[in-house]
Amino acid sequence: MKTLSKEILADILCQLEAEMAFTRTCSLTWSAARIVLVERRGYTSNNHAVTALRSKKAKSKRNMVQHFVDVRAVRAVGGTGGDGEISFLQLWSNEEAGPDGGDGGNGGHVVLEASLDIRDLNHISSILKADPGERGYNKDCSGKNADHTVVKVIQLGL
Structure with a gap:
């Protein structure tokens, strides 16, 4: 050049x-x-x-400072159950066969698990929410239960 x-x-x-x-x-x-x-x-x-335009400078390669957190106030919210299905059985010869809707699945739980791998509570958000259950289906099919939300916390040494 x-x-x-x-x-x-x-x-x-x-x-x-x-x-x-x-x-x-x-x-x-x-x-x-x-x-x-x-x-x-x-x-x-x-x-x-x-x-x-300004020339772009390369970003710093230094790690961001993360403070040690040993106390955290959280709000744990369990998952809601799934909605049940409103459905009536339809048969060729019986018009009034009755209801056949399935129940909704159960919502998930928030579980705190003690672990030796965790050193502080910096990774935990202030609101912990579990997943909702799945809705029910016709022909008496129940909805799927939601998985539990597992949050690892510090295990106190003895």
Whole structure:
């Protein structure tokens, strides 16, 4: 790549401003810094504004600071049961065969499990919700029970 002087760069920028109707983006190299020109159009005016974008710096590779949390107030909410099915049996020879809807499945529980792998309570949110049960179906088919939500907490050493 070629290194350009300030005067040549100013002339090129003036020429590019005139040609921006045809080219939307162009890049130049000047003293090891890359300048990217982007055409920005206003919604209310027909004027074209040319601005130089900032070069993007690489993100830091340092880890974010996580504070040690040994006490956490939480609200545990069990899952709701599934809705039952309102359905009546339909037979060819018996029009009044009766109901055949199944019950809804049970909602899940929130279970706190003590574990030696956990060192603090930073990973636990303030509201712990379990999944709801599945709805019932016709032909006396019950809904599926929801899985329990298991949250690992610190095991106190003896």
